[in-house]
Amino acid sequence: MKSFLITGANRGLGLGMVKYLTKNNKARIIFATCRKPSEELTKLSQEHKNLHILNLDVTNFTKIGEIASEVSKVVGSQGLNVLINNAGVTTKFTKLQLVKAEQLLENLTVNTIAPIMLTKSLHPILKQAVEANSDKMIGAQRAVVINMSSILGSIALNDQGGFYPYRCSKAALNAATKSMSIDLKKDQIVVAALHPGWVKTDMGGKNAPLDVDTSVSGIFNTIEKLKEADSGKFLQYDGTELAW
Numbered sequence: 001m002k003s004f005l006i007t008g009a010n011r012g013l014g015l016g017m018v019k020y021l022t023k024n025n026k027a028r029i030i031f032a033t034c035r036k037p038s039e040e041l042t043k044l045s046q047e048h049k050n051l052h053i054l055n056l057d058v059t060n061f062t063k064i065g066e067i068a069s070e071v072s073k074v075v076g077s078q079g080l081n082v083l084i085n086n087a088g089v090t091t092k093f094t095k096l097q098l099v100k101a102e103q104l105l106e107n108l109t110v111n112t113i114a115p116i117m118l119t120k121s122l123h124p125i126l127k128q129a130v131e132a133n134s135d136k137m138i139g140a141q142r143a144v145v146i147n148m149s150s151i152l153g154s155i156a157l158n159d160q161g162g163f164y165p166y167r168c169s170k171a172a173l174n175a176a177t178k179s180m181s182i183d184l185k186k187d188q189i190v191v192a193a194l195h196p197g198w199v200k201t202d203m204g205g206k207n208a209p210l211d212v213d214t215s216v217s218g219i220f221n222t223i224e225k226l227k228e229a230d231s232g233k234f235l236q237y238d239g240t241e242l243a244w
């Protein structure tokens with residue numbers, strides 16, 4: 001794994017991923033995209049010259065279309081190895097009688113439409129990474145797309161109801177992941193949906209059983225092990241396969 005692009009990298013799991021990669025010297029180049037860099041992310045970029053902060057509100061589809069050229073300027077003919085569509089939003093538990101159309105639309109825009117549009121924009125440079133590493137096994141040494149999903153997006157595992165905006169947007173992201181895995185198979189790009197576990201972040205809350213470091217190290221172990229046969233799977237941070 002040489003170059004990574006992580007969305008929503010200013011806090012939570014996204015920031016945890018940047019910290020992991022810099023601390024363990026796991027990446028040649030890291031693109032941390034966010035709406036507004038946090039102090040912690042800015043400090044990391046001052047300490048690690050291979051960390052590039054790019055401004056990206058994932059709902060700005062014009063900017064999404066332009067981001068590939070910004071990334072390309074840095075990675076050159078080596079392309080981009082790992083895209084992690086991590087930025088996400090949720091609403092509090094929403095029962096049918098309380099759900100609002102605006103919540104459904106916002107969750108769908110950030111959690112589903114943005115990852116699809118960003119993957120579309122970066123597809124040519126993911127392909128470049130596959131070609132530049134033609135001697136390597138199919139997987140993260142060449143190119144992978146990780147869509148940060150959630151177990152709440154699983155239809156099979158939904159036994160509590162509610163959460164309409166979040167569940168629907170992540171189920172739709174799972175559907176997109178499956179389509180991407182089929183469409184990008186010919187390019188030898190592996191695509192997987194990943195559930196990070198229930199993690200202590202602003203989104204996961206204080207009662208979550210997992211800390212960011214445990215989830216993130218599991219996520220990268222799982223990414224590193226991805227093979228061609230894993231494309232189109234829905235995996236948990238520890239590599240366990242989940243039901244759609």
Ligand SMILES: NC(=O)c1ccc[n+]([C@@H]2O[C@H](COP(=O)([O-])OP(=O)(O)OC[C@H]3O[C@@H](n4cnc5c(N)ncnc54)[C@H](OP(=O)(O)O)[C@@H]3O)[C@@H](O)[C@H]2O)c1
Pocket residue numbers: 007008009010011012013014034035036056057058059085086087088089110148149150151195196197198199200201202203204205208
């Ligand atoms: N934590 C969990 O237990 C859990 C469980 C399952 C799945 N997940 C998934 O894991 C991912 C990361 O979650 P987290 O726990 O780290 O959440 P978090 O702490 O709430 O962080 C969310 C991140 O997404 C960014 N974001 C939201 N809207 C954005 C937009 N329009 N443009 C750019 N960035 C935007 C936020 O940036 P701002 O600071 O600018 O808002 C922030 O960096 C999400 O996709 C989430 O659905 C989390």
